[in-house]
Amino acid sequence: MYRSDFRVRASVAAGLGALALGFALPFAAMSASSAEPRIDPNPPTTHSKPxxxxxxxxxxxxxxxxxxxxxxxxxxxxLDPEGKGVACGY
Known part of the structure; x- marks a missing residue:
């Protein structure tokens, strides 16, 4: 075999590895996200003014x-009859 053959095989193997990794990652993320979400029994209250x-x-x-x-x-x-963006100006 020539050196160029090894380079071609190495680049093809690297490409296939990246392709397999790209295919497997979404499935790994799906299985991790299938766990039930945690719900806080005491959610924080917001005291905002109306x-x-x-x-x-x-x-x-x-x-x-x-x-x-x-x-x-x-x-x-x-409150802004002139429509200038200033209401109740002095």
Missing amino acids: YPYYSSCAQVRAEGKAPLYAGQPGYNRQ
């Missing part, structure tokens, strides 16, 4: 939250 809703700019100013910018909690298009 999203504020303001019906008028007077209410926003009374709570000291003016001006409200687009994306902030409590902003809505009804």
